[in-house]
Amino acid sequence: MRLPGRLAAAIEVLETLEAQRRPVAQVLKDWGNAHRFAGSGDRAAIGNLVHDALRHRRSLAAVMEDDSPRAAILATAVFLPGYCEDGLPDFEGDQHAPAPLTEKERESLLSSGRETDGLPQSTLSPHDSPLSLADRPPVLADRPLPSGQICLDCPDWLRPSLERVFAEDTARQVGAMAARAPLDLRLNPFTSKPERVDKALARHKPLRDPEFPFLRRIPATSGFQRAPHITSDEAFQKGWVEVQDAGSQLAAELAVAGIKPRTVLDLCAGAGGKSLALSVFMGGKGQVFAHDIDRRRMKDIWPRIKRSKAHNIQVVDPDALASHEITTQGVDCVVVDAPCTGTGTWRRHPDTKWRVSETALQTRMQEQQTILKQAGAYVKPGGRLAYITCSLLAEENETQLLEFLGQNTDFKALNAQNLIQSLRRDETPAYLPSISVGDHAAGDLGVRLTPATSGTDGFFIACLTRETA
Numbered sequence: 001m002r003l004p005g006r007l008a009a010a011i012e013v014l015e016t017l018e019a020q021r022r023p024v025a026q027v028l029k030d031w032g033n034a035h036r037f038a039g040s041g042d043r044a045a046i047g048n049l050v051h052d053a054l055r056h057r058r059s060l061a062a063v064m065e066d067d068s069p070r071a072a073i074l075a076t077a078v079f080l081p082g083y084c085e086d087g088l089p090d091f092e093g094d095q096h097a098p099a100p101l102t103e104k105e106r107e108s109l110l111s112s113g114r115e116t117d118g119l120p121q122s123t124l125s126p127h128d129s130p131l132s133l134a135d136r137p138p139v140l141a142d143r144p145l146p147s148g149q150i151c152l153d154c155p156d157w158l159r160p161s162l163e164r165v166f167a168e169d170t171a172r173q174v175g176a177m178a179a180r181a182p183l184d185l186r187l188n189p190f191t192s193k194p195e196r197v198d199k200a201l202a203r204h205k206p207l208r209d210p211e212f213p214f215l216r217r218i219p220a221t222s223g224f225q226r227a228p229h230i231t232s233d234e235a236f237q238k239g240w241v242e243v244q245d246a247g248s249q250l251a252a253e254l255a256v257a258g259i260k261p262r263t264v265l266d267l268c269a270g271a272g273g274k275s276l277a278l279s280v281f282m283g284g285k286g287q288v289f290a291h292d293i294d295r296r297r298m299k300d301i302w303p304r305i306k307r308s309k310a311h312n313i314q315v316v317d318p319d320a321l322a323s324h325e326i327t328t329q330g331v332d333c334v335v336v337d338a339p340c341t342g343t344g345t346w347r348r349h350p351d352t353k354w355r356v357s358e359t360a361l362q363t364r365m366q367e368q369q370t371i372l373k374q375a376g377a378y379v380k381p382g383g384r385l386a387y388i389t390c391s392l393l394a395e396e397n398e399t400q401l402l403e404f405l406g407q408n409t410d411f412k413a414l415n416a417q418n419l420i421q422s423l424r425r426d427e428t429p430a431y432l433p434s435i436s437v438g439d440h441a442a443g444d445l446g447v448r449l450t451p452a453t454s455g456t457d458g459f460f461i462a463c464l465t466r467e468t469a
């Protein structure tokens with residue numbers, strides 16, 4: 001397919017998506033099934049356009065003064081790098097092209113064009129890349145609206161919550177949440193040596209960071225570029241690497257930092273991402289018990305354990321938990337990777353940014369409190385409760401912890417700075433910020449990672465200790 005055909009297809013997909021409010025992956029898959037002539041390169045290109053349009057949906061509409069899917073896709077192609085590098089697309093004489101550009105569209109695309117407009121190419125300076133691996137593609141700037149307000153690429157109802165956490169840094173934080181994410185890999189010491197894996201991955205030119213020996217980062221692509229299909233690589237198939245965002249790796253590492261637990265219950269294990277990382281950060285020692293309330297979500301955990309040779313993980317069936325000795329006798333550490341709104345993963349799932357509702361937030365908050373209470377009961381005296389979300393909202397983090405701590409006075413929160421220190425890096429990494437949250441600040445209750453400050457997905461991690469009787 002040529003560029004005009006790809007643009008027309010992306011407009012069609014975005015229209016369907018916004019009419020039906022379904023996950024973008026499903027809509028793209030349906031489009032592919034209905035248009036068999038489109039090759040894998042075309043489908044990836046259309047997917048890139050649609051995902052980028054969703055990432056910057058608001059600011060694109062503001063630039064175009066038009067919030068239609070067509071305006072969003074045209075603006076994506078013209079303003080974001082790697083698409084129409086030669087200026088405005090030419091639809092002349094192409095039967096698969098969208099309708100010709102109107103005068104108004106042409107004007108908006110030209111007057112705000114990259115060369116002429118003053119849309120900064122990046123809202124992030126190099127020193128915002130503390131992971132030293134972060135190399136982000138330019139992001140569309142958040143533009144002031146006629147009202148003087150900044151146009152944020154997030155739903156209006158979430159703006160007060162984000163401002164409560166980020167205050168005057170909100171625009172920069174939300175801007176970074178609209179960038180594409182890199183592909184992060186975690187080396188698996190149970191199956192291979194780093195030198196061998198690095199050789200196998202060399203063609204992807206992964207970045208490394210001495211502070212994160214297990215992390216390899218393949219930089220984010222831009223425009224029509226495709227991210228590597230890593231799951232068909234030898235390194236993945238042989239279990240030498242797992243695909244896992246650096247923030248998720250760090251969350252697992254912090255959950256057991258400074259302790260040597262013999263028994264860890266991963267209460268909300270899902271497909272086992274944290275369980276596998278916990279197993280590594282525990283040096284293959286002790287036992288990780290992986291459980292989830294939803295058996296279907298655990299279906300991939302068995303092949304993943306097998307591939308990664310993580311011999312210290314046991315899967316606990318949902319029905320077996322209540323009578324299992326780990327709950328009757330307690331464990332040294334319970335990890336709660338709680339169900340949440342996923343606001344920290346908007347870079348990877350930009351459609352969820354526009355689908356998440358206030359009702360969903362309320363539901364998640366109730367679930368989080370229920371799970372915390374359940375988890376607390378399984379922690380042995382002297383043991384640890386690690387609470388993790390991939391949400392940046394105080395409602396799902398500090399608020400939950402404060403409520404739990406208020407009702408369970410035998411638990412005390414570990415100071416976030418001490419938690420970071422217990423990673424035992426030579427120096428405290430500057431990229432592990434603990435951000436105070438205004439009226440919900442309760443000391444340094446947890447570590448908040450964000451795309452802007454740590455170059456990772458957004459995560460919140462807090463560790464509580466249960467006092468000995």
Ligand SMILES: C[S@@+](CC[C@H](N)C(=O)[O-])C[C@H]1O[C@@H](n2cnc3c(N)ncnc32)[C@H](O)[C@@H]1O
Pocket residue numbers: 267268269270271272273274275291292293294297337338339340367371
């Ligand atoms: C954020 S996801 C877990 C992701 C997983 N830990 C990983 O790293 O890949 C949250 C999980 O919590 C599970 N969950 C929800 N309510 C639960 C409950 N009451 N008890 C245990 N698991 C629960 C969901 O089924 C979901 O799989």
